[in-house]
Structures are given as C-alpha cells and as structure tokens.
Amino acid sequence: MSGHSLLIASIEKHLSLNTQEQHRILLAFTTQYIKKKEFFLRAGEVCKQVAFVLNGCMRSYAVDEQGFEHNLQFAPEGWWITDMNSIIHGTAARLNIDAIEDTQALLLSRDQQEGLLKEVPKLERFFRIISEKSMAGSHKRLIDQVSVNAQTRYLNFCDQYPGLIQRLPQKQIASYIGVTPEFLSKIKAELLRRKD
Amino acid sequence: MSGHSLLIASIEKHLSLNTQEQHRILLAFTTQYIKKKEFFLRAGEVCKQVAFVLNGCMRSYAVDEQGFEHNLQFAPEGWWITDMNSIIHGTAARLNIDAIEDTQALLLSRDQQEGLLKEVPKLERFFRIISEKSMAGSHKRLIDQVSVNAQTRYLNFCDQYPGLIQRLPQKQIASYIGVTPEFLSKIKAELLRRKD
C-alpha cells in the first residue's frame, strides 16, 4: 500500500484525484516482483505493458550483432519503463528489460490503460505530460551522445544521477554512456590523476 | 486552407473531429513563413511554441563547444518540431531550429495549447500519442547511434527517409548520423566500390 501511494503521489504532481479515482487507478495495475537478473521483457516478444517501479531498479538495453549490450534507460523507484516502439506499433521488442536489483513494480497493460483512460479521462493529461518529459530526456541524451566526448558524458551522468552511481556496477554505467568498461576505468583513473 | 487540412488530417488519423472542433483548433494556430536559413528558434531563448510544418523543411540542431552543429531532427511537411526541453521546463533552449528550405508552418504557443486543451479535451489524447511516437523514434535513434557503425547508420537513414536523401545537402545528413561530411563522402565511395 505504501508502494501504491508512490504512484498516486507521482500522478498528483500533475493533477488532483479524489479517492474514487485513486481506487480506479490502482485497479488497473498489477503488482509484480522481479528478482535481480530476471527479465520483465525479452527482445523479440511483443511488449504489452509498461512498468512503474516501486523499489529496486530495472534497465532497458539493446543487444547488437556482436552480442554487446547497450543500456538505454535505468528505472529506479518512481520511474516508468517499457519498450515504447514495441508497445505502440505492436512489433517485436528490440529491447530487453531486466532487473539490476530485486525489484517491485506496478504493471499496466495497454488494454487496462485504455479502459482506465475511458473512465478517468483526465489521466490522458498525465500520460501526455510524462511522455513529453520522457521525450525531452531522450533528446537531451541524444545530443549529449553526439556532441561531447566520453569523459564529459561520464561527468554529466554523475551530475544527473548522483544517486545511481553508488548503486550501479560500473559496467552498467559504461554501457549507458556508450563506452567499454575498460575505457570507463581509464576515464576514472585520468580524472583522479587530474584532481591532485 | 489546403495547408490547414494537412493538420486536421494528421489529427484525424487518431481521433475524429466535428466541424466546430476543427475550427476551434485552427483558431489556436498562427501561420508563419520562414525562409531558407532563417531561424524559428535560437539556442539561449526560451522556446514558447511548437511548429507543424505545412511545406518546406526545418531542422533542429545543437552546437557544441567547438562550434560544430549536430542535427537532432528534420521536419518536412506533416512533422512537428520544437525544443521540448525548453518548452516544458521553461529553460533556455539548447537547440537551434532553422529552415533548410523555404517553409510554411503552423505555430502553436503553449498558452494557446492550454486553452485549446481545455475546450477540446480529447486533444490531450492526440498530443499524448504523438509524444509517445516521438519518444519511440528518439529511442530507436539512440540505440542506432551506439550499436551500429557509421556506414550502417547511413544505410538505415536511406531506408527510413528515402524522400529526404535527394532533398537534403549531404552535410546535413552527415550531421544527423553523427559523422563529418568528409567521412560520409568516404562511406558513399566505399558503398559504390562494393556495389560493382
């Protein structure tokens, strides 16, 4: 129940809900526990639902032809995660989503979402706003990726997600900023050397 | 008027509108002509509106510390373009948006949009859907950027935007796929050599 209130609070940052609406919303979600290294979505499946993380942490990533993983997003508590391409086009997911820590999440299927939006139309607004935010974040990242070098990307990451740095294995961060774990190690060594 | 119907048609792909609603929508927009090389938005300003392109083509791009441009998006007719980070957070734009061809666009300010959404709430749904699509496209691009080499990115671009290739100067495409114009030239030469 404390977890559910995280979802409600998150929505109420953007609009207010009466008790009835809150109950209707929670009805649309199901709870799922995902252990570290277990999958929420595998590439090739069609993604049917979006996840709202209550605690723990998930990540989404693509695997290239040579088998290397590339992290697209981390989702600690309070974040949403899904394969948007798969869910809106109904195509095979290109992303894998798994748990980096033992995770508890609320799941919302597209069907449930449709029903929910019909009964509580003002939620359209909420989902519009988080989509816009997500799009803005994604744009920011894309610009970062092409316009600054790896060291700066690492520093930017430290800046933007101070909480995640201590929590995540370094190789996960390397995969996110788009370098090999070896090279991130060298970046950190270089930064330490320059700090003296 | 033929231009306006492009907007209406674009919305009606996702929901249906009666004549009254159509008129109310068009009321919220203003028309603007932007000549080739003129700016719709300059980095540093706060972005106040989104543009829907009727004809011509605009692009958004960031400029890095060394003065190099990095194209984020092209917007030919039927596409929306804005600096989402600036518009939703009210912060200084990091993007420039200018016209690559003489362009006619419909502009919608955030204030007008708010008013419009109040009177025609079902448009929340439309804006949610296009945000989701935009986010999906952005994710796709991000994965592409980090998981395949420049030659493949070029081929993917040709695939996805066959219409734009003939229309755009090569250096604009180079900037989009994230390489120097010189290197794109070499990629094309290599592809021609292998085709024989």
Added chain:
DNA sequence: CGGATCGTTGATCAACTTCAACGGTCGTGG
C-alpha cells in the same frame, strides 16, 4: 573455500577526425 564477476592496466588496433587541396555548381551582382 572456490568460482564467477568485477574493476584495472598496458599494448596494439580500428574507426573516425582533422587538415589541406582541388573541381564543380549555384546564386548573385555587375
């Protein structure tokens, strides 16, 4: 305790950039 996974370091390698030079085309002013 033992195996697996992690982070580190160094040597070599590949992808892409930088810089410089050249020919072609386009648009503009005379």
Added chain:
DNA sequence: CCACGACCGTTGAAGTTGATCAACGATCCG
C-alpha cells in the same frame, strides 16, 4: 549574360579517440 565568390562534395595523409585483447588482483556470494 557573364564572372565571381561562396559553398559543396571529394580525396589523401596524418592524427585521435576509444575498442580489443590479454593478464592480474579484488570482491562477492554460494
């Protein structure tokens, strides 16, 4: 209508950034 400059695409040589491969010590967890 021509001439000029600006911008574009191309090519080649040399330079950087980050990847790859291999080896090693540390830590974590079963």
